[in-house]
Amino acid sequence: xxxxxxxxxxxxxxxxxxxxxxxxxxxxxxxxxxxxxxxxxxxxxxxxxxxxxxxxxxxxxxxxxxxxxxxxxxxxxxxxxxxxxxxxxxxxxxxxxxxxxxxxxxxxxxxxxxxxxxxxxxxxxxxxxxxxxxxxxxxxxxxxxxxxxxxxxxxxxxxxxxxxxxxxxxxxxxxxxxxxxxxxxxxxxxxxxxxxxxxxxxxxxxxxxxxxxxxxxxxxxxxxxxxxxxxxxxxxxxxxxxxxxxxxxxxxxxxxxxxxxxxxxxxxxxxxxxxxxxxxxxxxxxxxxxxxxxxxxxxxxxxxxxxxxxxxxxxxxxxxxxxxxxxxxxxxxxxxxxxxxxxxxxxxxxxxxxxxxxxxxxxxxxxxxxxxxxxxxxxxxxxxxxxxxxxxxxxxxxxxxxxxxxxxxxxxxxxxxxxxxxxxxxxxxxxxxxxxxxxxxxxxxxxx
Numbered sequence: 208x209x210x211x212x213x214x215x216x217x218x219x220x221x222x223x224x225x226x227x228x229x230x231x232x233x234x235x236x237x238x239x240x241x242x243x244x245x246x247x248x249x250x251x252x253x254x255x256x257x258x259x260x261x262x263x264x265x266x267x268x269x270x271x272x273x274x275x276x277x278x279x280x281x282x283x284x285x286x287x288x289x290x291x292x293x294x295x296x297x298x299x300x301x302x303x304x305x306x307x308x309x310x311x312x313x314x315x316x317x318x319x320x321x322x323x324x325x326x327x328x329x330x331x332x333x334x335x336x337x338x339x340x341x342x343x344x345x346x347x348x349x350x351x352x353x354x355x356x357x358x359x360x361x362x363x364x365x366x367x368x369x370x371x372x373x374x375x376x377x378x379x380x381x382x383x384x385x386x387x388x389x390x391x392x393x394x395x396x397x398x399x400x401x402x403x404x405x406x407x408x409x410x411x412x413x414x415x416x417x418x419x420x421x422x423x424x425x426x427x428x429x430x431x432x433x434x435x436x437x438x439x440x441x442x443x444x445x446x447x448x449x450x451x452x453x454x455x456x457x458x459x460x461x462x463x464x465x466x467x468x469x470x471x472x473x474x475x476x477x478x479x480x481x482x483x484x485x486x487x488x489x490x491x492x493x494x495x496x497x498x499x500x501x502x503x504x505x506x507x508x509x510x511x512x513x514x515x516x517x518x519x520x521x522x523x524x525x526x527x528x529x530x531x532x533x534x535x536x537x538x539x540x541x542x543x544x545x546x547x548x549x550x551x552x553x554x555x556x557x558x559x560x561x562x563x564x565x566x567x568x569x570x571x572x573x574x575x576x577x578x579x580x581x582x583x584x585x586x587x588x589x590x591x592x593x594x595x596x597x598x599x600x601x602x603x604x605x606x607x608x609x610x611x612x613x614x615x616x617x618x619x620x621x622x623x624x625x626x627x628x629x630x631x632x633x634x635x636x637x638x639x640x641x642x643x644x645x646x647x648x649x650x651x652x653x654x655x
Contacts, residue, residue, distance in 0.1 A: 230581025257353025349424030365483030435583030548608030555607025
């Protein structure tokens with residue numbers, strides 16, 4: 208039971224402790240036959256000239272959320288300071304706003320990738336329907352390709368105002384991360400702590416290959432950035448306290464080590480009596496030990512803190528795999544399919560871990576990640592092309608998917624085709640830009 212923020216005396220007996228948080232993580236494993244798959248898909252919406260859509264425009268971000276609720280009345284609105292900022296469904300799915308107006312569908316957990324794809328497609332089709340006859344263009348790209356970061360306006364969410372002031376002190380591209388990036392993520396169950404550790408080891412070890420395979424952000428302000436995944440590069444210059452992945456956790460994960468890591472990450476913000484307040488570099492461990500402004504942490508505070516930590520792999524009730532640029536519908540589903548095959552088939556997990564061990568024999572985690580961000584599949588690691596490494600990984604994932612979810616195996620084919628050709632989405636976008644660099648042509652090339 209968490210402490211009451213208005214009762215300091217009661218907090219001495221009932222407030223959260225580090226051991227209690229570790230104990231909570233120990234309850235998160237699930238039997239294998241109940242494992243599910245959840246996807247998270249961020250998309251940006253821009254005008255025909257590439258300029259951003261603002262929250263308060265007549266057909267802007269708020270209007271989009273309102274129209275989604277009108278067309279699908281089972282969404283419940285979330286209002287903050289009079290602003291509509293999110294939609295929630297009873298099945299656990301949500302539609303939320305990133306700081307620059309990126310719209311994220313966080314889907315419900317599903318038994319199959321086909322069901323996940325149906326949910327994603329329904330949402331995409333509705334967004335595209337809303338855009339018909341209006342100057343609204345949904346784009347699937349890791350970084351907004353035309354607009355400058357300064358041109359992108361902020362969404363009216365209290366936590367983002369605090370992050371806007373805090374994060375630039377930690378990294379010179381932090382505002383780019385908040386306002387211009389979009390990604391694809393997928394969430395997976397685990398059996399127990401040992402199974403979680405194995406999956407974390409695998410996902411963290413694959414971050415460079417995944418970044419290269421799904422690289423799709425080569426343009427910044429409609430010019431080549433020098434990176435196939437500029438989004439990936441942005442994350443290396445956002446906040447070292449809460450980004451990347453600590454080596455000790457990558458190699459030897461335990462729930463206790465993970466909790467200790469989270470406890471020592473600065474909180475940035477706290478919600479007191481419904482108001483967001485900055486807390487500077489106060490860590491959650493310090494919050495546990497001495498409280499803040501007369502309040503003591505609750506489980507809601509802990510959950511909010513975990514959402515403000517952005518490692519390559521994030522462990523909550525599920526394992527969140529976070530390494531892909533935003534890509535089109537079919538490739539986004541293929542991303543989820545790849546990791547389903549890798550994580551839900553024991554033989555594929557073991558085989559992929561062997562590949563990770565071989566990969567990690569070449570350079571450092573940072574150097575491999577830099578190669579992936581800069582060169583994508585055209586890069587070289589250990590004297591071998593990243594495309595070759597990616598082909599091996601895709602084959603492992605495909606075999607695993609055919610074992611654990613055979614009917615869904617065809618969903619991986621769009622990725623298999625690209626990897627076989629040694630091509631990433633970034634390569635296709637750069638080729639389209641070279642043919643016609645006009646904003647209209649670029650938006651067509653990354654149309655969602």
